[in-house]
Amino acid sequence: MAPVQERTLSPRSFERHLLHYGRDFLNELIVRAEGSYLYTEEGRAILDFSSGQMCATIGHNHPKILEAMAKAGQTVIHLDSTMLSPDVIDLANRLCELLPQQLSKVQLLNTGGEANEAALRLAKIATGRFEIIGMAGSWHGTTTGAASTTYAHGRKKYGPVMPGSLAIPSPNCYRCPIRHCADRCDMACLDVGFEMIDATSVGEEAAVIVEPIQSAGGIIVPPQGYLGRLREHCDHRGILLIFDEAQTGLGRVGELFGFEREGVAPDILTLSKTLGGGLPLSAVIASDAVAEAARENGYSHYTSHASDPFTATVGLAVVEVILGEKLTERAAVIGQYLKDRLRELQHRHEAIGDVRGRGLLLGVEIVADRVTKEPGHELIKALSARCFELGLNINRVGGPHSVWRLAPPLTVSQDEVDQAIDIMDQALKEIPPTTQP
CATH class of the missing domain: 3.40.640.10 (Type I PLP-dependent aspartate aminotransferase-like (Major domain))
Incomplete structure (x- = not known):
């Protein structure tokens, strides 16, 4: 019987034994989740606007x-x-x-x-x-x-x-x-x-x-x-x-x-x-x-x-x-607030071609050119990575994966919505459509 070895874990340790089953794994390990937030091993708080894999509907680790x-x-x-x-x-x-x-x-x-x-x-x-x-x-x-x-x-x-x-x-x-x-x-x-x-x-x-x-x-x-x-x-x-x-x-x-x-x-x-x-x-x-x-x-x-x-x-x-907790009604109200804030971003940033969805299932289509509607394939990758660095997790979906899917927990607060908007705004300012190859 082999001796028990002390367990060491690094951000890249998954490459040894985990089978890749889609997109690349993120480099930061998540050690705790609560409400709308994920917490990394390094102590970083990340606002989760994907509700895990769209499953933490009522927030991560709800007491009930x-x-x-x-x-x-x-x-x-x-x-x-x-x-x-x-x-x-x-x-x-x-x-x-x-x-x-x-x-x-x-x-x-x-x-x-x-x-x-x-x-x-x-x-x-x-x-x-x-x-x-x-x-x-x-x-x-x-x-x-x-x-x-x-x-x-x-x-x-x-x-x-x-x-x-x-x-x-x-x-x-x-x-x-x-x-x-x-x-x-x-x-x-x-x-x-x-x-x-x-x-x-x-x-x-x-x-x-x-x-x-x-x-x-x-x-x-x-x-x-x-x-x-x-x-x-x-x-x-x-x-x-x-x-x-x-x-x-x-x-x-x-x-x-x-x-x-x-x-x-x-x-x-x-x-x-x-x-x-x-x-x-x-x-x-x-x-x-x-x-x-x-x-x-x-x-x-x-x-x-x-x-x-x-x-x-x-x-x-x-x-x-x-x-x-009347979360259906809450999703309608907070969802409309989020949609309105996203449309404010659309007015300020040419990279946003369309904002759509209902309640707290919303999409933001990222384009390289708003007139031609050319999908912003590489642009959205860069924007998503920057958002994550700034503390916001959002998924990319759509045929060419050029749409942000915003699906936070139904318990998300207005302050958390504002925080997410601020992060997206900063990323969009830093990485304009002209930077797409």
């Missing part, structure tokens, strides 16, 4: 989350997937109370990709068909089925996707995908998209899966009426509609769910990031009709941690904090 974890740790952590704890049933009931009546059957899982995988399997087995229609710029996960409907990035060099994977254009009003709309979107991209589906489908369409607001695709907000027309296209063809609310659900966009603004309910809903408060918890919620048809046809989607009691207890706490 810690309390729920302590409670769950003293009772039951894990069970066989056929065994249920009271909190699993209570969370399913609580979610259904918040949703349209037809969404009434819940399966608790772990990640967003896993929930979307379950949603796709439900749609296929309930309808007996296999084609899945996604949307350009979408992100639904990296498991095989979810990855096949993900079009934001990460599709190259992995071989064939699932048979029957189709796509419609993204309703990107800043960069119209069909070069049609100027000042006002008439949703021609949606109609053209379904004309292409009709031309290319083999007649086995099971479902459409979309995000009410595309997040990884660049914070793309569909125009008012879009989801309603999408529902009409689905109903006309007998296709199920799936809403992936991993990032829009449970208050982030200023409504409890992203689909509420248009009053359009899906046949299947998935929740994840915003549900677990930083722990891995997701849910797929289906209508009675879909659930019954799937059960009759033999639906099976076991996972090692389906209906885990530990995370269900935490999920209940998250929901109660969101409702009890």
Whole structure:
């Protein structure tokens, strides 16, 4: 047996044993998190405007989350997937109370990709068909089925996707995908998209899966009426509609769910990031009709941690904090304040081409040239790095990753918003568009 060696940790030690799974790791180690802040090993405080991986919805290490974890740790952590704890049933009931009546059957899982995988399997087995229609710029996960409907990035060099994977254009009003709309979107991209589906489908369409607001695709907000027309296209063809609310659900966009603004309910809903408060918890919620048809046809989607009691207890706490602290309403108010401050920056800095989003899910598109809308690929990298040096963490998203995604915890204060704006303002002053190669 090898002798136990003293553990030494340096900022670059991850290069020895950690597998790279995307972008490069940051050089500073995070040793503590609380509220809207991360704290490095060197004692630096970093304002986190990405809520971790979009999961710390109610702030890092919220006291109610810690309390729920302590409670769950003293009772039951894990069970066989056929065994249920009271909190699993209570969370399913609580979610259904918040949703349209037809969404009434819940399966608790772990990640967003896993929930979307379950949603796709439900749609296929309930309808007996296999084609899945996604949307350009979408992100639904990296498991095989979810990855096949993900079009934001990460599709190259992995071989064939699932048979029957189709796509419609993204309703990107800043960069119209069909070069049609100027000042006002008439949703021609949606109609053209379904004309292409009709031309290319083999007649086995099971479902459409979309995000009410595309997040990884660049914070793309569909125009008012879009989801309603999408529902009409689905109903006309007998296709199920799936809403992936991993990032829009449970208050982030200023409504409890992203689909509420248009009053359009899906046949299947998935929740994840915003549900677990930083722990891995997701849910797929289906209508009675879909659930019954799937059960009759033999639906099976076991996972090692389906209906885990530990995370269900935490999920209940998250929901109660969101409702009890009125964080949905707060997201609408603070989100509008943040959006107004971002538009002030846009007036001062040519690098900001567009500001968009709802509630506390906002996007700032960085451009090298505001007239031509040339994406600021290298510029946003430099700006993001400078913001981090100054104490602000923000993600880069969008096809060319030229959009800042601002998604702070719903508990973020106005003072913290002002601090973030000051940091972005300083970075934009120091690194103008003319510095892009």
